[in-house]
Ligand SMILES: Nc1nc2c(ncn2[C@@H]2O[C@H](COP(=O)(O)OP(=O)(O)OP(=O)(O)O)[C@@H](O)[C@H]2O)c(=O)[nH]1
């Protein structure tokens with residue numbers, strides 16, 4: 001497990017995440033490329049496309065999400081996670097919760113509208129036909145105000 | 160995960176289930192914290208084996224280690240169905256030890272409780288992917304069933320093709336709303352009960368035998 005404090009102090013941009021988001025040396029050149037928003041000026045939002053996620057393994061996806069969230073970012077996934085990945089996300093989140101430091105995640109997706117439109121082969125192969133927009137953030141910064149089948153309304157606060 | 164690994168996994172899971180008929184089925188009792196999972200597990204265990212599974216409490220995350228009661232023999236219509244029941248910690252995506260401070264707990268105890276809770280939930284999630292043959296999903300029918308945790312867990316259970324029985328618990332309370340639970344998961348059967356009072360347990364046992372026998 002990565003140390004909980006790995007990214008909040010240095011701002012050196014040398015992370016251990018394989019994704020290249022946030023600490024890509026070429027991404028802005030402004031000097032604030034630590035992947036966090038520890039300058040206190042705002043809350044960063046990463047919108048991650050389905051195409052970007054497609055090339056990653058389940059574990060890489062989970063690291064990408066949790067590294068971002070632990071830096072205080074809001075992560076929005078265009079296509080969400082498979083049930084199996086969601087299950088692993090909960091499991092890994094649990095192992096990283098740490099008193100006074102990380103109290104877990106808030107996650108919201110639209111419910112799958114119809115589980116019945118999947119073929120048996122899809123299910124055997126673990127393929128998910130339903131792709132759903134998913135919002136994930138630190139539990140102490142993201143609060144869901146309202147949720148129904150067509151609208152998710154959330155409040156984001158700075159730490 | 161690779162396509163092939165996935166396929167292999169699915170096939171071995173399916174065949175496990177086909178050929179493991181002689182073994183008692185492992186039935187996981189899942190659901191959000193405080194829904195009444197342990198109260199139900201204790202009632203089932205007491206009704207059929209004479210002793211209990213674990214302590215119940217109004218403080219969330221009372222169950223922090225999954226507890227198993229093996230070889231519970233349930234008799235229905237002259238037939239005996241043998242199951243292992245596994246009472247799991249309430250599933251959540253966040254645990255803040257400060258919540259426990261409101262329940263009159265010292266910080267040390269609250270921190271320990273939250274650490275145990277997170278370990279227990281991680282373990283329960285792992286088991287759900289690897290080690291469970293069926294699920295009893297317990298909901299507190301006085302609260303909104305339309306939560307992210309419920310949506311995700313039911314999705315996870317469905318994706319593994321596990322048989323699942325949804326129980327709308329705490330029907331003895333005036334705020335209980337069984338229809339709201341049924342509406343939230345229309346693709347599954349919802350059985351109302353009061354695990355505390357023992358109301359409607361006959362139907363619960365009928366359904367357990369039907370689904371997991
Ligand atoms: N009124 C009423 N209360 C119930 C019922 N079932 C459980 N309770 C109460 O709800 C509280 C939680 O019950 P538990 O069985 O400990 O709940 P749990 O789901 O195991 O909770 P965790 O282990 O914390 O996830 C306790 O105070 C129980 O007495 C019921 O049918 N009716």
Ligand SMILES: [Mg+2]
Pocket residue numbers: 196197198214215221222246247248249
């Ligand atoms: Mg319990």
